[in-house]
Amino acid sequence: MDRMIYLAMNGAKHVAWQQATTAHNLANVNTNGFKADQVSFRALPVVGDGSPTRTYVVDNTVGHDLSQGSLQRTGNANDFALGSPGFFAVQGPDGQEAYSRDGGYEVDAAGMMRTRSGLPLLGLGGPITVPEGFRAELGQDGTVTAVPLNGEDRAPQIVGQIKLVNPGARAVFKGEDGLFRLHAGGVAAQDENVRLVPEALEASNVNAVDSLVQMISHARQFDLNIKLMQTADQNARSATQVLAMTA
Template identity: 50%
Template sequence: MDRLVYTAMTGARHVLDQQATVSNNLANATTTGFRAQLDAFRAVPVMSEGLPTRTFVVDTTAGADMRAGPIQTTGRALDVALRGDGWIAVQSADGSEAYTRNGSLKVSENGLLQTSAGQTLQGEGGPIAVPPDTTVAIASDGTVSTISTEFKPGPSNVLGRIKLVNPDPKSLVRGDDGLFRLNSGTPADNDPSVRLVDGALEGSNVNAVDSMVNMISLARQFEMQMSLLKNAENNAAKATQILALS
């Protein structure tokens, strides 16, 4: 009985973990540039003196779904989407370099170019500062230029170039803040082949229908594990009755 309880318990616990992952994906179905998290079950044999007939269930993070999301035209000058593979380099809260597909940009109170989540964009020469009373334009290669609104026609001034990278997807790991980093901890090199689409944003690559079906399937698996635990409880009760009669 105890063996059945332990094996069913591991299955139920990791089903709940995967339910949390699917729920997080569904919650970010409309988040700009979000990459769906992928999980998988794997069986770990129980090492004992008996026959190898029992296994524990372990939930492993397989990584992230790196397929591109749909590109939606917004017409906003500070909205950019990545065409194909690639990442935008930003500065995370701890000061390290991280990468995102969120191209919804803004100019902070200090004049720094940032994402809508507040991460400062990394330029090839450092953060990009935008002077006041200017209109920002972003080219397909990431070059940021401004035109003064005080003069008509105003002169164009190149401020810098956004750092665009394209590392191997297998070398990227997702952090708790939703940003990706190299598992080596070192900054990625610039990739001049990465291109941007101005006036557009990339949507989440989460398929809401598939996620809902997956959530229903996980709920059925959890019910099965609960049935096993209930059967173990009934078996223990019957065994207790038999021992009491004897």
């Protein structure tokens, strides 16, 4: 009975974790560039005498869905998306290079290009700065051109190139801050095949309907495990009563 209660309790715990992951995905259905977390169950053998054929399951994070979200044309010159697999580089909160697909930028008081969450956009030589009196225009290869805002005879000038990378889905992991980094550490190389789409944003790739169905399924699995624990407890009480009567 104790083993049955343990297995059901373990199952309920891991279903609750999966429910939390699904809820997190659903909460980010409107977050630009968000990539859904993926989890699954895997079976493990029960260790102990008399239980060679019994198994239990644990929640196992298998990665993230890096499929392309839909591109939404905004007409805003400060928006951009990626129209191919890959990422653009940012300077993470720890000061190290990290990767994202949540496009769009702002220019701060010092002229530095930052994401709307405040992270500096990284070029091939570090953060990109736009001179005062100029506005930035983005090319499909990530090139940043500074264009004069007034009518003075000043020619546009290239001030940098956003670093675009594509290390592959298995080479990256997503941190708690939502940024991607290399499993092996270090930085990814520039990939000329990654294309930038100006004046557009990439929507989340979370399917709201699928997530809602998964939440219902997780809730039913959780209830089933709770009922198993209740049944095991009732059986244990009944056995105790029978033994007390025959003693």
